[in-house]
Amino acid sequence: MQKNNLIFIITLLAISALAYYFHFASEKTTQYEIRVLAQNKTYLRPLSNRLIVKGYLGESIITWNMNDEVRIEKSPCPNQSCVKMGLCKSIPLICVPNGIIINPIAQKYDAVTGQ
Amino acid sequence: MKKTLLTSLILIASLLLYLHNDSNKPISESRFMMDTVITIKAWPPNAQNAINAGFKVFDEIEDALSFHREKSKLSILNNSFQTTKSEHLNNIIDLSLKYHEITEGYFDPSFAIINKLYGFYGNIPSQLPDKDLIKSTITQFTGLTKVLSFDKDNVYLKKGAKIDFGGIAGGYAINLASQAMINEGCQTFLIDDAGDIKVMGTKPDESEWAIAVLNPVEKSFLATAKLPSSMCISTSGNYERFVEINNKKYGHIMNPLTGFPAEEFISVSVIAKTPEEADIMSTALFAMPENLACKKAEELSIPALFLTADLRVIISAKGNDFFTRNSKL
Numbered sequence: 001m002q003k004n005n006l007i008f009i010i011t012l013l014a015i016s017a018l019a020y021y022f023h024f025a026s027e028k029t030t031q032y033e034i035r036v037l038a039q040n041k042t043y044l045r046p047l048s049n050r051l052i053v054k055g056y057l058g059e060s061i062i063t064w065n066m067n068d069e070v071r072i073e074k075s076p077c078p079n080q081s082c083v084k085m086g087l088c089k090s091i092p093l094i095c096v097p098n099g100i101i102i103n104p105i106a107q108k109y110d111a112v113t114g115q
Numbered sequence: 116m117k118k119t120l121l122t123s124l125i126l127i128a129s130l131l132l133y134l135h136n137d138s139n140k141p142i143s144e145s146r147f148m149m150d151t152v153i154t155i156k157a158w159p160p161n162a163q164n165a166i167n168a169g170f171k172v173f174d175e176i177e178d179a180l181s182f183h184r185e186k187s188k189l190s191i192l193n194n195s196f197q198t199t200k201s202e203h204l205n206n207i208i209d210l211s212l213k214y215h216e217i218t219e220g221y222f223d224p225s226f227a228i229i230n231k232l233y234g235f236y237g238n239i240p241s242q243l244p245d246k247d248l249i250k251s252t253i254t255q256f257t258g259l260t261k262v263l264s265f266d267k268d269n270v271y272l273k274k275g276a277k278i279d280f281g282g283i284a285g286g287y288a289i290n291l292a293s294q295a296m297i298n299e300g301c302q303t304f305l306i307d308d309a310g311d312i313k314v315m316g317t318k319p320d321e322s323e324w325a326i327a328v329l330n331p332v333e334k335s336f337l338a339t340a341k342l343p344s345s346m347c348i349s350t351s352g353n354y355e356r357f358v359e360i361n362n363k364k365y366g367h368i369m370n371p372l373t374g375f376p377a378e379e380f381i382s383v384s385v386i387a388k389t390p391e392e393a394d395i396m397s398t399a400l401f402a403m404p405e406n407l408a409c410k411k412a413e414e415l416s417i418p419a420l421f422l423t424a425d426l427r428v429i430i431s432a433k434g435n436d437f438f439t440r441n442s443k444l
Contacts, residue, residue, distance in 0.1 A: 111327070
């Protein structure tokens with residue numbers, strides 16, 4: 001095998017390995033998607049770690065802490081179940097009355113069953 | 116040399132294109148319907164059309180069977196104690212009667228009248244309903260076979276009784292939505308009606324469908340359910356739908372023998388071939404005392420997972436084929 005050919009093959013393998021790494025590594029980072037049904041919009045976790053979204057009933061404030069845990073800090077919903085849930089990391093956080101769904105993405109589950 | 120360079124570039128370009136290929140990625144959509152959030156996730160082909168068809172079915176079922184929509188067939192039956200027969204109403208009544216018998220009365224949509232006494236449909240009382248009132252209401256107005264009657268064209272409800280198909284309508288809608296999505300040519304999808312879930316087909320990466328069972332106490336996952344294609348799972352619990360009377364929470368699933376909220380479990384998850392069966396059996400097992408629920412799950416070979424009020428986890432014999440407990444517990 002010529003030396004130049006060998007260099008090209010090694011370069012090709014290196015690029016493939018890097019592409020593979022970046023493709024799959026990006027799926028393993030902790031990320032969240034925030035669905036707001038009233039707006040038919042999906043947001044991602046902002047760099048500021050604080051997101052204010054307008055749902056069916058009004059504004060919900062969503063915040064993250066340093067450990068990647070998320071909570072609904074403030075919600076206009078009547079029974080405040082979502083606020084009472086407190087900090088969550090790997091499980092979805094849902095406020096049905098205000099139509100807010102916070103999902104950790106790239107998780108190893110297809111869905112979550114709970115009441 | 117040039118040939119090698121060209122080949123290399125083509126290979127790199129192909130690889131990058133493959134990694135950015137979106138054609139196998141699913142589309143997911145959530146909508147607020149049937150008093151909850153429904154999510155449908157579908158893979159190509161025809162994913163968007165299939166999702167639209169699925170949601171259309173949910174809307175149709177809500178129109179027919181909603182407890183809250185004034186013009187639904189069910190509301191007419193509840194308010195006028197009589198309505199004409201219709202396809203969805205007939206189907207859901209037939210299913211309800213079948214499972215009312217199988218569950219020895221623990222699945223009973225006529226228990227809506229007891230839920231009303233606890234304030235589940237508004238006007239939460241300041242005191243618990245009187246025991247004698249509960250007793251007489253059970254005797255007079257509950258028991259599906261007792262309160263429903265039929266003739267050729269009509270369905271009749273005993274005056275004063277109330278029916279709520281909340282424990283079955285979600286499952287029924289999932290089944291029909293699933294058929295509508297298949298008719299649109301979609302072969303791989305997941306329908307999630309607030310924890311009542313049906314999976315269909317094989318995902319492009321051929322991985323198994325994995326559904327996490329929520330542990331509401333620890334805010335973590337209790338177990339993982341691995342589901343084969345076209346299977347369903349449903350979880351019933353009392354931790355989200357409840358009323359607070361004198362600072363105590365009372366859940367919405369009642370023990371039909373006592374008329375009091377069932378309190379032996381925190382949640383019950385059931386896997387079944389149809390979403391209706393999963394939906395109904397999780398509710399019925401939740402309403403039963405622990406011994407009877409476990410016995411029934413074994414008798415009927417139901418894959419079930421119970422989280423008891425004192426935080427024990429029980430998996431039925433058949434459940435071991437599907438559920439894997441979280442090792443941290």
